[in-house]
Amino acid sequence: MVPGLEVKFAGGAPVLTEGHVIEGYASLFGLTDQGGDAVRPGAFAASLARLQAKGDKVRMLWQHDPAKPIGVWDEIREDQKGLWVKGRLLPDVAQAREAAALIQAGAIDGLSIGYRTLRAEKDQCGRRILTEVELWEVSLVTFPMLPEAKVGRKEAEDLRQVAALLRAATEALRTE
Numbered sequence: 001m002v003p004g005l006e007v008k009f010a011g012g013a014p015v016l017t018e019g020h021v022i023e024g025y026a027s028l029f030g031l032t033d034q035g036g037d038a039v040r041p042g043a044f045a046a047s048l049a050r051l052q053a054k055g056d057k058v059r060m061l062w063q064h065d066p067a068k069p070i071g072v073w074d075e076i077r078e079d080q081k082g083l084w085v086k087g088r089l090l091p092d093v094a095q096a097r098e099a100a101a102l103i104q105a106g107a108i109d110g111l112s113i114g115y116r117t118l119r120a121e122k123d124q125c126g127r128r129i130l131t132e133v134e135l136w137e138v139s140l141v142t143f144p145m146l147p148e149a150k151v152g153r154k155e156a157e158d159l160r161q162v163a164a165l166l167r168a169a170t171e172a173l174r175t176e
Contacts, residue, residue, distance in 0.1 A: 020089040024152045026138045032127055033146040037129075071090050072087050111141065111144065112139045112144055113135060114137040118132040118134055
């Protein structure tokens, strides 16, 4: 774990679509997670703007492990619901192929944010309300802190096609 990095496990299964594309909500506004925190709309805006200005990106990691990047997030944005992400698992990365298989089988479906709190306040119920965070990474995880933040679901046939593509890519790499 990176010093100073906080993590929020948001449930909600990532959607695995054609190619190696996944999408879903990494954080949902106003919902209290298992740690007693909630995120306010706009909490990610300044961080995303700073990253874009620098030409940098939020990292896609496996289980918050900085030594295990598994893909890239191509789109990250706040909408009225929360922090929506869309990215690609990289088929040349073994852990990404495993992640795709686990998503396809329904064994893993959680998304989680890794961040540093810049501003927060307490509400009348004692919850910590995150009003500004510096977003570092969004991970695929086994146990999300916020069960509703997950990779989205797709039709089983689409998932079978993706699994077949990943198996073919794996086999092609083995024969090289």
